[in-house]
Amino acid sequence: MTYLWIAFGGALGSVARYACSSAAAHAFGETFPWGTLIINVGGSFVIGLFATLTGPDGRWLVPPDARLFVTVGVCGGFTTFSSFSLQTLNLMRTGELGAAAGNVAGSVVLCMLGVWAGYVAGALINQALANAVRGG
Known part of the structure; x- marks a missing residue:
């Protein structure tokens, strides 16, 4: 439930x-x-x-x-x-200020890296599919 x-x-x-x-x-x-x-x-x-x-x-x-x-x-x-x-x-x-700061910095940096990596992967897949459709 x-x-x-x-x-x-x-x-x-x-x-x-x-x-x-x-x-x-x-x-x-x-x-x-x-x-x-x-x-x-x-x-x-x-x-x-x-x-x-x-x-x-x-x-x-x-x-x-x-x-x-x-x-x-x-x-x-x-x-x-x-x-x-x-x-x-x-x-x-x-009182875990270092951990809190690390969580903030790590989340922002890693999420930005993650979204960039996803963007790059998507762009590469799009390009590969476009090439496959064109016969290249």
């Missing part, structure tokens, strides 16, 4: 991400990824708020499946950046 709650939350988060991104692009244009920035900041805020309110020291008692529905499902479907932000905050709160 837990997996179904997470899946349902993920579906809701994904639809919300698409709607928010589309609305931001319509409102602000597409020259800067405002939708992504708004989604990442908003998702980070929501997961931080909900995790704090429902955590061991929180004042809102919810069943474990409800926590997973919101944090893993909805926030995970909306943005994984929210999970990254919460984990980095937890490192900072426990």
Whole structure:
């Protein structure tokens, strides 16, 4: 049952991400990824708020499946950046500033390398397919 709650939350988060991104692009244009920035900041805020309110020291008692529905499902479907932000905050709160900085730097650098590598691989595949169609 837990997996179904997470899946349902993920579906809701994904639809919300698409709607928010589309609305931001319509409102602000597409020259800067405002939708992504708004989604990442908003998702980070929501997961931080909900995790704090429902955590061991929180004042809102919810069943474990409800926590997973919101944090893993909805926030995970909306943005994984929210999970990254919460984990980095937890490192900072426990005094692991070096680990927090490493997580931030590593995530940005490695994700940029990953997206670049995916772009290069996709471009190479596109080129190979184009050559195959032309008989080359």
